[in-house]
Amino acid sequence: MSVPAPSTPQLQTPQTDRQGRRISFCLWTIFSLCALSAIALFFIPTFIIRPFRYQAPRALFLAMSLRQRAPLGTLIAALTCFVLAFALWRTASRWRKALLTLTLLVVTFSAVVARLNYFEWMFHPIAGPQFLAQADSKLDPKEMIMSVRLGGDARAYPISQMAYHHILNDVVGGVPITVTY
């Protein structure tokens, strides 16, 4: 880590110059660490919990613990990054400015997506489930359904629909259930 030589060295004592370098070095280090944390908090769980990939038990545990902390963690890290980038901006060279900008973009992306559930972009949840009397259903009699009967209420969940939405929160006969496929 080096800072470009000041353009007017004759005005500064070697003492303050060295101090300035040290402070700048510290700020850059903290910036890098914060940026790495924000990126890791989002990308490591995303990478581990990929569909069609093997999830080892310890990797899954790591993914869940990072994901659990990601919404708050990425926010703190991203805010710190922005404050530090602001402080470093004036003295930074053109390359460093580009690096700061790029890093801030990736960090912002991590902080935003860590608060979203991208699994629900693929499989949209059913917001307010509607039900039909069985006589009004256009379902083919050969189609498979999952069914429950609770407190005298019978409900059918067509598998073709559940295989897409995967999960549904419902209350049947007063019992709160979650239907999964």
Add this chain to the structure above:
Amino acid sequence: MLHFYLAGINNQNFLMRDRETGTWWQQITGKAIYGPLQGAALDLVLSDELTFGQWRTESPSGQVLAPVAKYTKEYDSNWEPDVAKLPVVISFPGTELKSRDVVIGLTIDGAARAYPWETFAKQSPVLDRVNGTPLLLVLGPDGKSFRVFLRRIDGHDAEFFLQANSSADPAAQNKDWTLLDTTTASQWNFQGCATSGPAQGKCLARIPALKDYWFDWRNYHPDTTVYKR
């Protein structure tokens, strides 16, 4: 009351989280595997996998989940054969079955057993015993629905067999489809209730069972046995 949402995937069995605590739950077990409620487990609600036709005859006042208009194009009636072609990420070479073989899995006092669907469908009704518990696995009149019962009538073990179906009319199949037990010689329907004979009005106790892929069942039940006819 908790509300669950899809949150990830663990070797092709999904992970859900609840909005209230953020705890992570495994779909197949209903167990909280990480987070504030770790160690807790959801109660399993008895459910069926039936054809709509079968369910309709049993539940005249039942309600059906309506399709969401926005996503009807995404629904895939051919889902099962399509998924069967997808790759798997865990496999158990050297076990009796192939990864995507469909099984009926059940657990009796901790002892798990898998019934290969092909074997079951050919042999139904299947009479078996797991951990001393006498079981009846039966394929429905539609050839697609299934149920598992405790084959015990008033405390006595019973054997069941399918009464020959004389009707060729599919509409009458459900009505004519009958099981007979050898203990009381009563007639039983697919809901496990005696419709005539000395046991009339009695119903067999249900056993929860899961239709699953072999790799998934075996992954969560490493000590499972496999039914052989």
